[in-house]
Amino acid sequence: MGKSLSILTKNFNNINVDTVDDYLAAGGYEGLKKVLSLTPGEVIEVIKDSGLRGRGGAAFPTGKKWEQAAKVKEDSYILCNADEGEPGTFKDRYFLEYDPYRIIEGMTIAAYAVGGREGYLYVREEYGRQKEIVLKAIEAAKAAGFLGDNILGTDLSFDIKVISGAGAFICGETTALIQSIEGGSGRPKIKFQRTAVSGLFGRPTLANNVESYCVVPALFTKDAQAYLSQGTEKSRGTKVISLCGNVEKPGVYEVPFGITLREIIYDLGGGIKDGRDFKFAQIGGASGPIIPKSMLDIPYTYEDFGKEGYSLGTGAILVADDTNSVAEFMVTVQEFFVHESCGKCTPCREGNRQLLKLAHKIADRKATVEDFLTVKRIANVMNKCSFCGLGTAAPTAMVTAIQHFYDMYN
Amino acid sequence: MKTCTLSINNKKVTVEAGTTILEAAKSAGYYIPTLCNHPDQAIKANCRICVVEDKTSGKFVASCSTMVYEGADIHTNTKEVRELQTGILELILANHPNDCLNCIRNESCELRKLCERFHVRNYNLAHETDIYPIDNTSGVLVRDRNKCIKCLRCVEACQEAQMVGVLSPSYRSVNTNISAGFGENYDETLCTFCGQCSAVCPVGAIYEYDETEKVWEALHDPKKHVIVQTAPAVRVGLGEEFGMPRGSKVTGKMVSALKMLGFDKVFDTDFAADLTIMEEGYELLSRIKNGGTLPMITSCSPGWINYAEGFYPELLDHLSTCKSPQQMFGAVAKTYYAKKAGIDPADIFTVSVMPCTAKKFECKRPEMNASGYRDVDVALTTRELARLIKNAGIDFTNLEDEDFDSIMGASTGAAVIFGATGGVMEAALRTVYEVVTGKTLENIEFDEVRGLDGIKEATIDLDGTPVKVAVAHGLANAYKVMEMIKNGQAKDYTFIEIMSCTGGCAGGGGQPVGANKSIKERRIDTIYNIDKEMPIRKSHENPEIKLLYDEFLGEPNGHLSHELLHTHYHQRVKR
Ligand SMILES: Cc1cc2nc3c(=O)[nH]c(=O)nc-3n(C[C@H](O)[C@H](O)[C@H](O)COP(=O)(O)O)c2cc1C
Ligand code: SF4
Ligand code: SF4
Ligand code: SF4
Ligand code: SF4
Ligand code: FES
Numbered sequence: 010m011g012k013s014l015s016i017l018t019k020n021f022n023n024i025n026v027d028t029v030d031d032y033l034a035a036g037g038y039e040g041l042k043k044v045l046s047l048t049p050g051e052v053i054e055v056i057k058d059s060g061l062r063g064r065g066g067a068a069f070p071t072g073k074k075w076e077q078a079a080k081v082k083e084d085s086y087i088l089c090n091a092d093e094g095e096p097g098t099f100k101d102r103y104f105l106e107y108d109p110y111r112i113i114e115g116m117t118i119a120a121y122a123v124g125g126r127e128g129y130l131y132v133r134e135e136y137g138r139q140k141e142i143v144l145k146a147i148e149a150a151k152a153a154g155f156l157g158d159n160i161l162g163t164d165l166s167f168d169i170k171v172i173s174g175a176g177a178f179i180c181g182e183t184t185a186l187i188q189s190i191e192g193g194s195g196r197p198k199i200k201f202q203r204t205a206v207s208g209l210f211g212r213p214t215l216a217n218n219v220e221s222y223c224v225v226p227a228l229f230t231k232d233a234q235a236y237l238s239q240g241t242e243k244s245r246g247t248k249v250i251s252l253c254g255n256v257e258k259p260g261v262y263e264v265p266f267g268i269t270l271r272e273i274i275y276d277l278g279g280g281i282k283d284g285r286d287f288k289f290a291q292i293g294g295a296s297g298p299i300i301p302k303s304m305l306d307i308p309y310t311y312e313d314f315g316k317e318g319y320s321l322g323t324g325a326i327l328v329a330d331d332t333n334s335v336a337e338f339m340v341t342v343q344e345f346f347v348h349e350s351c352g353k354c355t356p357c358r359e360g361n362r363q364l365l366k367l368a369h370k371i372a373d374r375k376a377t378v379e380d381f382l383t384v385k386r387i388a389n390v391m392n393k394c395s396f397c398g399l400g401t402a403a404p405t406a407m408v409t410a411i412q413h414f415y416d417m418y419n
Numbered sequence: 420m421k422t423c424t425l426s427i428n429n430k431k432v433t434v435e436a437g438t439t440i441l442e443a444a445k446s447a448g449y450y451i452p453t454l455c456n457h458p459d460q461a462i463k464a465n466c467r468i469c470v471v472e473d474k475t476s477g478k479f480v481a482s483c484s485t486m487v488y489e490g491a492d493i494h495t496n497t498k499e500v501r502e503l504q505t506g507i508l509e510l511i512l513a514n515h516p517n518d519c520l521n522c523i524r525n526e527s528c529e530l531r532k533l534c535e536r537f538h539v540r541n542y543n544l545a546h547e548t549d550i551y552p553i554d555n556t557s558g559v560l561v562r563d564r565n566k567c568i569k570c571l572r573c574v575e576a577c578q579e580a581q582m583v584g585v586l587s588p589s590y591r592s593v594n595t596n597i598s599a600g601f602g603e604n605y606d607e608t609l610c611t612f613c614g615q616c617s618a619v620c621p622v623g624a625i626y627e628y629d630e631t632e633k634v635w636e637a638l639h640d641p642k643k644h645v646i647v648q649t650a651p652a653v654r655v656g657l658g659e660e661f662g663m664p665r666g667s668k669v670t671g672k673m674v675s676a677l678k679m680l681g682f683d684k685v686f687d688t689d690f691a692a693d694l695t696i697m698e699e700g701y702e703l704l705s706r707i708k709n710g711g712t713l714p715m716i717t718s719c720s721p722g723w724i725n726y727a728e729g730f731y732p733e734l735l736d737h738l739s740t741c742k743s744p745q746q747m748f749g750a751v752a753k754t755y756y757a758k759k760a761g762i763d764p765a766d767i768f769t770v771s772v773m774p775c776t777a778k779k780f781e782c783k784r785p786e787m788n789a790s791g792y793r794d795v796d797v798a799l800t801t802r803e804l805a806r807l808i809k810n811a812g813i814d815f816t817n818l819e820d821e822d823f824d825s826i827m828g829a830s831t832g833a834a835v836i837f838g839a840t841g842g843v844m845e846a847a848l849r850t851v852y853e854v855v856t857g858k859t860l861e862n863i864e865f866d867e868v869r870g871l872d873g874i875k876e877a878t879i880d881l882d883g884t885p886v887k888v889a890v891a892h893g894l895a896n897a898y899k900v901m902e903m904i905k906n907g908q909a910k911d912y913t914f915i916e917i918m919s920c921t922g923g924c925a926g927g928g929g930q931p932v933g934a935n936k937s938i939k940e941r942r943i944d945t946i947y948n949i950d951k952e953m954p955i956r957k958s959h960e961n962p963e964i965k966l967l968y969d970e971f972l973g974e975p976n977g978h979l980s981h982e983l984l985h986t987h988y989h990q991r992v993k994r
Binding site for chain 1: 462463464465466467468470479481484486502503506507510511513514543544545547568569588590591592593594595
């Protein structure tokens with residue numbers, strides 16, 4: 010398996026995104042046309058059958074989410090999460106930059122399937138250029154009748170507003186993102202109803218990741234077969250990953266589920282830079298586990314990672330060669346979380362502060378056995394009690410690093 | 420009622436659907452620890468100490484913010500739950516000064532109590548406390564952010580119940596803290612000094628500016644004639660500080676204690692409340708007769724006055740010019756009483772005991788010197804009086820009852836109900852009706868204006884003229900009323916009572932901490948019971964008030980009254 014697939018990513022670097030023409034020539038909007046000939050219920054069935062799970066990190070079944078949103082009688086806001094704040098993750102940026110119409114098409118299909126007239130695309134603050142591209146694409150799509158009133162001559166009317174992110178990692182979490190759009194503080198908020206029932210401005214809302222929306226059009230075209238034939242039974246299709254760190258060829262790759270990390274790093278990524286040795290990889294961003302050499306052959310699937318207690322996260326893979334120190338890396342990760350914790354809840358606000366101190370102690374080779382046990386204890390409190398996903402996942406790197414590199418002092 | 424049956428620590432309980440696990444556990448006999456939770460407030464779910472295990476879902480959840488469901492198998496005190504709860508507590512302590520011995524909230528601190536419960540004796544986390552300057556420049560409230568546990572109860576009180584919006588969480592992560600305005604001190608903002616933030620804070624991070632030492636100093640000064648007045652709501656709150664049931668009536672014990680503390684005279688703000696009714700009632704009648712600004716709004720709640728001066732400067736003409744009872748008392752004490760008792764007012768030191776922090780602000784206003792002296796020298800809160808009594812080693816709960824001194828100690832049922840929302844209105848109606856109609860009011864209890872509804876209304880028939888009145892409490896409700904006035908939607912109201920705090924003074928910001936709506940209701944019930952037992956229940960029938968007008972003031976709303984008992988308002992601006 011020497012090269013990456015190009016089903017979802019087939020347009021990357023291949024089309025001119027200034028107008029919708031190239032996108033159309035490459036088969037764009039065939040999906041929407043097909044969708045408009047189906048009932049919303051049939052559309053959702055297709056999504057469910059595809060086994061698609063949210064690509065934003067939590068891997069929630071997309072079909073189920075759409076079904077919940079469709080059940081709500083009122084219109085839903087169609088929210089696209091392009092905040093992409095997880096370190097080492099940049100695959101959504103590629104979609105924004107190289108295939109913006111695919112995102113628009115995916116969101117439009119969602120509007121048809123669950124019932125919606127207004128979309129919001131929340132773009133990471135740093136993606137200023139990509140935001141301009143998307144804004145232009147929205148105008149072009151509107152001019153060509155793919156957005157606005159009576160899309161393609163049907164009753165479907167849908168438009169998309171683009172919002173600039175507030176610059177914090179936490180704003181990618183759905184409830185914080187919603188608060189941020191509403192002009193609030195961008196902190197997660199307690200909710201007693203599903204976002205599908207009460208989300209943005211207290212109204213029904215469907216929120217998905219960029220890549221999740223980008224899978225959708227493919228499911229309704231001839232690409233469907235190519236896409237669905239990839240992967241495993243429980244992890245169907247392909248995943249767009251961002252590979253970075255000490256590899257020869259960092260970048261965005263579309264891989265079939267089931268590929269191993271070794272194949273990703275050595276076949277796609279061209280191996281470790283400058284011929285050095287692999288030391289560890291972090292999977293799924295700063296919130297993800299640290300994986301040692303001995304685990305390089307685990308298949309990249311939800312189920313195989315799940316067995317280890319890990320998730321795939323956003324699809325980021327950060328590779329570190331043998332010049333890196335695991336302990337120093339823990340410090341970097343913990344600094345990130347101390348910086349990014351919103352401060353709302355005790356376990357995350359105070360837990361990360363403690364973990365950073367312990368990470369320093371470990372890096373300074375001053376840690377005792379008791380300190381390692383304390384890491385475990387605090388990590389458990391954070392993981393089980395934090396208010397949102399940031400705090401529950403924040404200790405993952407440290408815990409897995411200690412688990413796999415318990416002999417790091419030797 | 421839709422119900423839900425679940426199991427808590429293997430015990431079946433049936434509760435109303437939509438109940439939180441926290442409440443359901445309480446009904447099963449288990450207290451789950453809480454910090455950010457407050458029964459009168461929205462669920463915040465940020466401290467996380469209320470974590471429990473849901474064995475059905477295999478998850479650990481925050482019980483304050485998770486609703487029960489049919490068949491749930493909840494465990495509140497398994498080994499792991501206790502470890503998690505202790506872990507959270509330790510994380511809080513690692514960022515806390517742990518300064519209980521010196522802490523004003525030592526006895527009433529929810530965090531300290533949890534430490535007791537969880538036997539936190541030693542822990543191995545790195546201790547790193549915040550270092551913020553203490554905000555004590557207002558002379559009313561003190562904020563010690565270093566003790567703040569970021570529960571956001573104060574923010575909720577200030578933004579939701581009061582809608583003043585002075586307090587807000589600022590910065591992120593370990594730098595999260597509560598700022599007043601943009602990190603300024605209270606006195607640089609439009610804070611109303613209602614003190615509700617201090618009343619809901621679970622720890623010693625916001626508290627009253629303690630002035631007990633000033634009072635001790637005066638009491639120990641042989642040259643000073645030290646007199647004290649006690650507000651209506653203090654007598655139904657003070658007992659709580661000594662472990663008595665919430666809302667206990669302790670009027671007599673309070674008087675005894677004050678005498679034992681060495682006050683030369685123990686007087687009653689209730690006397691001044693009756694005086695307020697005379698002044699305010701006649702002011703209302705004069706406004707009605709002479710086409711003055713209506714609706715007229717009461718002015719005895721200084722938190723409310725601060726709010727109006729800060730946020731509705733264009734509507735200040737609606738406020739009654741009457742000073743609050745506290746200030747009327749002070750002005751009369753250093754003139755009329757001084758003369759009658761033959762004491763040089765320069766030697767009189769007036770202390771007031773109030774359920775209120777804003778009263779501290781009020782008595783320090785430069786214009787409150789109608790007597791030629793500081794009319795009220797020190798305003799203590801209920802909490803500070805308790806501190807004085809404890810300090811003196813007085814066995815409060817076993818004290819015999821004693822009576823207030825004369826000549827500013829007699830009062831009526833109309834005065835005591837000033838302590839409850841709607842009370843000033845009811846007291847005023849009792850007097851205004853009789854003055855206007857010349858008839859005896861048969862049913863003197865106005866149920867329409869009682870109770871905890873945010874805004875209450877009533878229409879009273881004054882000899883054929885229907886008079887529409889309204890009562891609001893809590894500044895969020897004051898906001899609604901003021902917006903109505905601003906938009907011309909309140910033209911048919913004649914008289915409006917506004918109190919800064921929910922429940923009125925019974926729920927004041929200077930009352931014993933830890934109150935909630937049901938506790939406030941208990942205090943209010945006691946207030947109405949005291950009214951019922953009073954031989955005189957109408958202000959204009961108070962014999963000492965009659966004497967005051969005969970001997971000194973002349974007539975209500977007259978010339979001398981205006982000099983001593985009335986004031987004027989100014990726009991407040993941020994410093
Ligand atoms: C701290 C934090 C940051 C997140 N950031 C993102 C993000 O940048 N983009 C994203 O799509 N989802 C992000 N998520 C996940 C979202 O909350 C949500 O699960 C997701 O957007 C749902 O879309 P999906 O089902 O298509 O994955 C984040 C979650 C957390 C807890
Ligand atoms: S876990 Fe808590 S402190 Fe951390 S980001 Fe989420 S809500 Fe904020
Ligand atoms: S706030 Fe509570 S725990 Fe903190 S020092 Fe004061 S009494 Fe002790
Ligand atoms: S005293 Fe009242 S207005 Fe001032 S900060 Fe506290 S709650 Fe807000
Ligand atoms: S000041 Fe008190 S009430 Fe406010 S957040 Fe801090 S601990 Fe909570
Ligand atoms: S009491 Fe439940 S989270 Fe604070």
